[in-house]
Amino acid sequence: MCLAVPVRIVSIAGDEAETEIAGVRRRVSIALTPEAKVGDYVLLHTGYAIGVVDEAEAEETLRLLQEIADLSEVH
Amino acid sequence: MKFIDEYQDSRLAKGLADQIARRSTRSIRLMEFCGGHTHAILRYGIRQLVPARVELRSGPGCPVCVTATADLDKAIALARLPGVIVTTFGDMMRVPGSASSLQQAKAEGADVRIVYSALDAIEMARANPEKEVIFVGIGFETTAPTIAASILKARREETTNFRVLSLNKLTPPVMKALLDSGEIQLDGIICPGHVSVVIGSAPYAFIPRDYGVACAISGFEPLDILLSVDRLVEQVEGGTPGVEIAYSRGVTADGNRKARELMDEVFEVGDANWRGIGIVPDSGLALREEYGRFDAEKAFPVSLQPPREPQGCRCGDVIRGTTTPSDCELFGKLCTPERPVGPCMVSSEGACAAYHQYGYPDISQGFESKT
Numbered sequence: 076m077c078l079a080v081p082v083r084i085v086s087i088a089g090d091e092a093e094t095e096i097a098g099v100r101r102r103v104s105i106a107l108t109p110e111a112k113v114g115d116y117v118l119l120h121t122g123y124a125i126g127v128v129d130e131a132e133a134e135e136t137l138r139l140l141q142e143i144a145d146l147s148e149v150h
Numbered sequence: 151m152k153f154i155d156e157y158q159d160s161r162l163a164k165g166l167a168d169q170i171a172r173r174s175t176r177s178i179r180l181m182e183f184c185g186g187h188t189h190a191i192l193r194y195g196i197r198q199l200v201p202a203r204v205e206l207r208s209g210p211g212c213p214v215c216v217t218a219t220a221d222l223d224k225a226i227a228l229a230r231l232p233g234v235i236v237t238t239f240g241d242m243m244r245v246p247g248s249a250s251s252l253q254q255a256k257a258e259g260a261d262v263r264i265v266y267s268a269l270d271a272i273e274m275a276r277a278n279p280e281k282e283v284i285f286v287g288i289g290f291e292t293t294a295p296t297i298a299a300s301i302l303k304a305r306r307e308e309t310t311n312f313r314v315l316s317l318n319k320l321t322p323p324v325m326k327a328l329l330d331s332g333e334i335q336l337d338g339i340i341c342p343g344h345v346s347v348v349i350g351s352a353p354y355a356f357i358p359r360d361y362g363v364a365c366a367i368s369g370f371e372p373l374d375i376l377l378s379v380d381r382l383v384e385q386v387e388g389g390t391p392g393v394e395i396a397y398s399r400g401v402t403a404d405g406n407r408k409a410r411e412l413m414d415e416v417f418e419v420g421d422a423n424w425r426g427i428g429i430v431p432d433s434g435l436a437l438r439e440e441y442g443r444f445d446a447e448k449a450f451p452v453s454l455q456p457p458r459e460p461q462g463c464r465c466g467d468v469i470r471g472t473t474t475p476s477d478c479e480l481f482g483k484l485c486t487p488e489r490p491v492g493p494c495m496v497s498s499e500g501a502c503a504a505y506h507q508y509g510y511p512d513i514s515q516g517f518e519s520k521t
């Protein structure tokens with residue numbers, strides 16, 4: 076129910092955005108995320124973007140996970 | 151897909167699993183609040199990746215499952231009214247009410263339609279001006295802002311034949327109710343990621359403060375969940391319970407302020423009836439007076455018989471986390487996804503459905519016998 080998938084914004088018109096993921100295009104309301112820009116990934120839930128994905132944080136998490144994996148292989 | 155595939159990497163998962171094993175010294179019990187987490191945990195075999203002394207117990211985070219039978223009966227009664235189209239998320243169709251289900255009502259001639267979004271229901275209302283279109287609004291803080299935004303849109307566009315049966319519920323109050331009940335001892339909670347996109351991390355602060363229970367907000371990919379388990383094990387082992395965001399690409403401390411503004415504009419907080427739990431104070435969202443004309447309950451008052459619960463179904467205990475699905479005598483025998491007895495077997499996020507679909511490892515039972 077609380078499923079939300081990251082989709083990329085291709086264009087914006089008013090409070091609607093055209094989004095794309097794995098070749099599938101879909102119109103999404105950005106009424107809840109007025110700060111969203113073209114190129115951003117947003118979390119799509121029941122027709123609405125409920126949040127903008129923070130790409131820097133995403134990379135930081137992956138870097139941390141790499142470090143943990145490297146460390147565990149040394150152990 | 152970006153932001154999904156990277157978080158399913160098996161080498162990184164192994165690294166996290168090793169770290170959790172190194173940290174963990176004693177038996178602890180974590181609850182994953184969210185039904186989406188339960189499914190991911192079983193689907194990716196996360197229980198087998200973490201030490202058996204870290205128990206994962208599913209909680210009430212499935213909006214379909216926690217919908218009270220009385221509320222379901224209301225939706226079914228609305229669907230049977232002439233000139234009404236009831237729209238709902240697909241998972242609600244087969245949930246058994248006292249005597250029927252929305253699907254059965256449809257088979258008997260009621261106009262019930264599945265929608266993906268409240269926006270679809272508005273479009274349906276515009277396309278069918280001679281009908282009344284009722285949207286059965288279920289969901290937590292993830293979904294409530296989308297329903298609020300849809301109501302605001304209907305008001306702007308003067309769509310007068312669109313109404314909402316608001317069964318929306320709030321998560322921190324039900325967590326409090328579970329902790330207050332004292333029925334289940336928890337060391338940590340894997341908090342719902344997409345609820346938290348909206349509410350942020352602040353509303354969970356009372357959980358470590360007042361109950362000494364650790365919290366980690368988790369995404370839904372296997373690495374997200376393992377990372378959350380790691381954060382929780384560290385908090386519990388170190389005796390330093392707090393609220394950590396282990397889903398920082400989606401969640402901030404403050405959450406989505408705009409979404410909350412719209413939710414507050416349209417809804418007011420009131421008591422809500424949860425299956426298996428009962429009335430939980432301040433855990434529901436009702437339409438405010440100014441939006442009364444969108445309120446399906448006001449527009450179409452229906453009188454109902456007292457609800458009857460499905461015989462032998464232990465969904466209520468499963469929702470409260472006091473029982474695991476395989477402890478239900480009907481599980482897999484009289485109750486299957488094809489012929490579900492209770493909502494926990496119907497919903498794609500229900501714990502019984504997850505256990506049935508992915509098989510049930512004996513790890514949790516092993517844990518039980520050890521404690």
Ligand code: SF4
Pocket residue numbers: 462463464465466468475478479480481482485486490491492493494495496502
């Ligand atoms: S297995 Fe079926 S009957 Fe048993 S608790 Fe789950 S939904 Fe209810």
